[in-house]
Amino acid sequence: MPLTLPPEALPIGAARWAELPSSFGALPKLTSWLAGLSHEDQRAQSMEQLWGYVHHQGDVYDLTLWTVPHVLLATEHATDDTDLLAYAASVLAQREESAVPESLVAWCVDNVVRLAIERLGSGGLSDEDVVALLAASVVDVDRALAGRLMLEFTGEELMGTCPVCESEIYIWPTDEGLAVSSDDPVGKPSALRPVDAPASLTTPSIRRLVSLAALAGAPRIAEQLQCLDARTPCPDCGETVHLLEAVRAY
Numbered sequence: 001m002p003l004t005l006p007p008e009a010l011p012i013g014a015a016r017w018a019e020l021p022s023s024f025g026a027l028p029k030l031t032s033w034l035a036g037l038s039h040e041d042q043r044a045q046s047m048e049q050l051w052g053y054v055h056h057q058g059d060v061y062d063l064t065l066w067t068v069p070h071v072l073l074a075t076e077h078a079t080d081d082t083d084l085l086a087y088a089a090s091v092l093a094q095r096e097e098s099a100v101p102e103s104l105v106a107w108c109v110d111n112v113v114r115l116a117i118e119r120l121g122s123g124g125l126s127d128e129d130v131v132a133l134l135a136a137s138v139v140d141v142d143r144a145l146a147g148r149l150m151l152e153f154t155g156e157e158l159m160g161t162c163p164v165c166e167s168e169i170y171i172w173p174t175d176e177g178l179a180v181s182s183d184d185p186v187g188k189p190s191a192l193r194p195v196d197a198p199a200s201l202t203t204p205s206i207r208r209l210v211s212l213a214a215l216a217g218a219p220r221i222a223e224q225l226q227c228l229d230a231r232t233p234c235p236d237c238g239e240t241v242h243l244l245e246a247v248r249a250y
């Protein structure tokens, strides 16, 4: 069913856009960026401006949230909508209280999850795109994890904090799954210790991520993500910690 802009959304021509604060004050070109989203030849540039000025370094203002329905609507015309979905999911994952109607936010969440799941099933995606879409696919049930995956998972370590001794845990993706270390593995790769995959997945968001990664034809990412549900010795104090809990505690 084609997406249509919900009645609570702020239309592109609304005068109110000019009154909404951003990190950069007034953004006189904002409405032209939004209009550019529906044109194939302007979309990439519009998205660059939105990432740079409206969702700068993860900032989420009311203004930022108001842009999301328009970005989602643009997926209707886009041949490659991964960046659009990543933007929408990143804003929704990092949102705080706002004056934007909850019903509109809920519409955005429902659609970003649905579109990300559809896209993951369509194949032909890079690992980076798979991770961005996976993060988007759990923005309804696990915003904290969605945000962390989006920012840190692709080709980087994921940081955790041991809930027992409170030391930092470096969590690294490997070809077989994940490995942990109490020191930065860049300087000390020998300190990395592989994490045993859990016998079963107990966290619903991890279960969803693992089955969608498999659906997307990304078995290595599925193996890495399932290890987030593992209980493994803290590399510092040796107490058993649930890796996802350590990621949340960071």
Ligand SMILES: [Zn+2]
Pocket: 162, 163, 164, 165, 166, 167, 234, 235, 236, 237, 238, 239
């Ligand atoms: Zn510890």
